[in-house]
Amino acid sequence: MRIVKDYCSKAISYVFPEGEESKNLETVKALYVKLIEEKFDRHDFIIALGGGVTGDLTGYSAATYLRGIDFIQVPTSLLADVDSSIGGKTGVDFDSYKNMIGAFHMPKLVYINIDTMDTLDLRQFNSGMGEVIKSALIKNASFFNWLEENIDAIKSKDKEFILKMIYECNIIKKNVVENDPTEKGERALLNLGHTLGHAIEKYMNFEMMHGECVLVGTILAAIISKNKGYISEEENNRIISLIKKLDFPSLPKDLDYDKIIMYTKNDKKVIGNKIKFICLSKIGEAFITTDITDEDMKKALEEYMVTGR
Secondary structure (H helix, E strand, C coil): CHHHHHHCCCCCCCCCCCCHHHCCHHHHHHHHHHHHHCCCCCCCEEEEEECHHHHHHHHHHHHHHHHCCEEEEEECCHHHHHHHCCCCEEEEEECCEEEEEEEECCCCEECCCHHHHHHCCHHHHHHHHHHHHHHHHHHCHHHHHHHHHHHHHHHCCCHHHHHHHHHHHHHHHHHHHHHCCCCCCHHHHHHCCHHHHHHHHHHCCCCCCHHHHHHHHHHHHHHHHHHCCCCCHHHHHHHHHHHCCCCCCCCCCCCCHHHHHHHHCCCCCEECCEECEEEEEECCEEEEECCCCHHHHHHHHHHHHHHCC
């Protein structure tokens, strides 16, 4: 705030409780009230200082306040650094439906300071790794190899390795978004691990972090890709082996497969009655398919529970 005040005629702050439970229209409404009371106009801008929830909610508020004002992303979590702060996707949850309300609204600037990694606990850091591994799997096999070789240095938060890791993810996201800014095609590849990941996130009543659910969803997408003959057993094992080097919560033993699969039907990526699912043709290359069945998902969930966490 002090630095902002040095360069702006006026700076005010609005703080809301952390976590997914704040990512809703009620919080947006309270922010609108604050902006109106402080007489924000179209020449003013908002800074999103925080993790993915803060960036998504602030971006959506900026996109819709006075039909759109500028905003700046200052991400403070690994997940936001490597994924959610880049690309202009903004939104909030609605009645527990993930990111159901939103807008495409590009930030004027994204400022990443890797010293914020020192503020993250292990669980938050590992949650961000879900989006890191996803990025490598869809677009960059050599980056995936690098992650395998350097996972110990990454887990120790070695700044040299963290800087390279975030940079590589940003380049992947930038290139995909520039090719398809409003997700008419290629950008959907960024949803690897998210269809079942979002369903699990809802099933667990958001007690698991988004990135943790992406880690699980990515394993499931790899298992499905292996079972369908798209990737080899060896590639599937490499993916699972890397992800299992991270600590993240186990799913309950009495998992209701049918309920999780039912939740995928409410995903915003559903086309008609078919799910737009992201599979792997090899490490570093993903593709979009609508041919994944409920049985494919159930079989993957069963396999995960036998061999997984």
